[in-house]
Amino acid sequence: MSLRAIKYENNTLEILDQLLLPAQTKYISVRGVEDGWKVINKMQVRGAPAIAIVGCLSLAVELKNEKFESKKQMRQEIEGKLNYLVSSRPTAVNMKIAAEELIDLANQLSKDDSVSLDEMKAKFLQTIEDMLAKDIADNKAIGDYGAKEILARVSGDHLVRVLTHCNTGSLATANYGTALGVIRTLHKMKRLEHIYCTETRPYNQGARLTAYELVHDKIPATLIVDSMVAAVLKHRNVTAVVVGADRVAANGDTANKIGTYQIAVLAKYHEVPFYIAAPFTSVDMSIPSGDHIVIEERPDREMTHVGEHRIAAKGIACWNPAFDVTPASLIAGIITERGVFRPEQLKEQFGQINK
Numbered sequence: 466m467s468l469r470a471i472k473y474e475n476n477t478l479e480i481l482d483q484l485l486l487p488a489q490t491k492y493i494s495v496r497g498v499e500d501g502w503k504v505i506n507k508m509q510v511r512g513a514p515a516i517a518i519v520g521c522l523s524l525a526v527e528l529k530n531e532k533f534e535s536k537k538q539m540r541q542e543i544e545g546k547l548n549y550l551v552s553s554r555p556t557a558v559n560m561k562i563a564a565e566e567l568i569d570l571a572n573q574l575s576k577d578d579s580v581s582l583d584e585m586k587a588k589f590l591q592t593i594e595d596m597l598a599k600d601i602a603d604n605k606a607i608g609d610y611g612a613k614e615i616l617a618r619v620s621g622d623h624l625v626r627v628l629t630h631c632n633t634g635s636l637a638t639a640n641y642g643t644a645l646g647v648i649r650t651l652h653k654m655k656r657l658e659h660i661y662c663t664e665t666r667p668y669n670q671g672a673r674l675t676a677y678e679l680v681h682d683k684i685p686a687t688l689i690v691d692s693m694v695a696a697v698l699k700h701r702n703v704t705a706v707v708v709g710a711d712r713v714a715a716n717g718d719t720a721n722k723i724g725t726y727q728i729a730v731l732a733k734y735h736e737v738p739f740y741i742a743a744p745f746t747s748v749d750m751s752i753p754s755g756d757h758i759v760i761e762e763r764p765d766r767e768m769t770h771v772g773e774h775r776i777a778a779k780g781i782a783c784w785n786p787a788f789d790v791t792p793a794s795l796i797a798g799i800i801t802e803r804g805v806f807r808p809e810q811l812k813e814q815f816g817q818i819n820k
């Protein structure tokens with residue numbers, strides 16, 4: 466059995482409350498867009514692909530039971546609610562891209578006289594429901610391409626060692642995961658010797674969530690604190706670093722969990738290839754570089770406390786950006802569902818998708 470962050474059955478949506486993991490496994494019900502916005506903003510669900518899927522499914526749940534007087538009214542409501550969902554967390558781009566695509570679809574359907582109100586609703590809901598299956602298929606493809614790429618770095622049937630950061634697994638996606646999907650595929654191929662996962666302060670997605678997934682799947686792994694990355698790269702013969710992305714700019718600069726940038730700098734120094742694993746839904750071609758990415762700043766409490774327990778001295782000032790931007794020059798390749806590309810190849814690849 467693999468972990469499921471998102472359960473969507475018979476028009477009911479439930480998410481695994483990731484604030485409670487690993488101590489408690491509790492699903493909470495998402496009854497509409499207001500709930501969707503809250504669970505994303507509070508990080509009860511997190512990870513760029515999962516944010517988009519839960520946001521869109523929360524809209525599906527709400528729309529299903531609503532009666533509209535006209536296609537125009539439905540279109541307007543869809544647009545307003547999607548824009549609201551985009552505001553729940555600013556850095557991960559997947560929700561914004563999904564919203565733009567769904568607003569385009571709503572516009573097309575509302576203009577098409579051959580489509581009835583009921584048909585418009587059905588087509589719209591189906592498109593959202595298809596996102597779950599597409600994300601899993603994309604992650605499996607990312608896993609295959611990523612495993613092949615990393616295995617090409619070792620000779621014969623040698624095993625590989627991988628370092629990862631934050632949580633990019635079943636809990637951050639519809640299932641399987643991006644960077645953690647690559648690790649899962651290497652493990653299935655019996656070519657993974659070991660994985661090192663960082664604790665990922667301040668919110669501990671590595672210690673709480675990635676470690677939980679690795680133990681659950683019986684993948685050989687060791688947890689390290691974030692300040693041990695240089696030592697691990699120096700002493701533990703790591704074959705590659707693979708992490709996820711919240712937003713990849715057109716030039717390949719990549720925003721990901723805070724701490725990613727320093728890992729990329731360390732990887733360069735130790736000549737360990739540094740990869741981003743992300744679906745094309747994390748690529749934002751509307752911005753030329755990472756300088757244009759808005760970085761979410763989160764409450765001090767995430768740094769000063771672990772759960773209910775205060776660990777920082779009272780009165781100290783905090784700065785808590787949730788993400789940083791790794792320059793494209795530090796990235797060996799971006800592992801996508803369509804193959805592995807160097808950052809400078811992204812634009813051309815994107816052009817081909819949109820042809």
Ligand SMILES: CSC[C@@H](O)[C@@H](O)C(=O)COP(=O)(O)O
Binds near residue numbers: 632709787
């Ligand atoms: C497949 S998840 C990719 C990224 O969203 C992940 O690496 C990450 O940074 C998650 O941040 P989070 O703040 O936990 O939502």
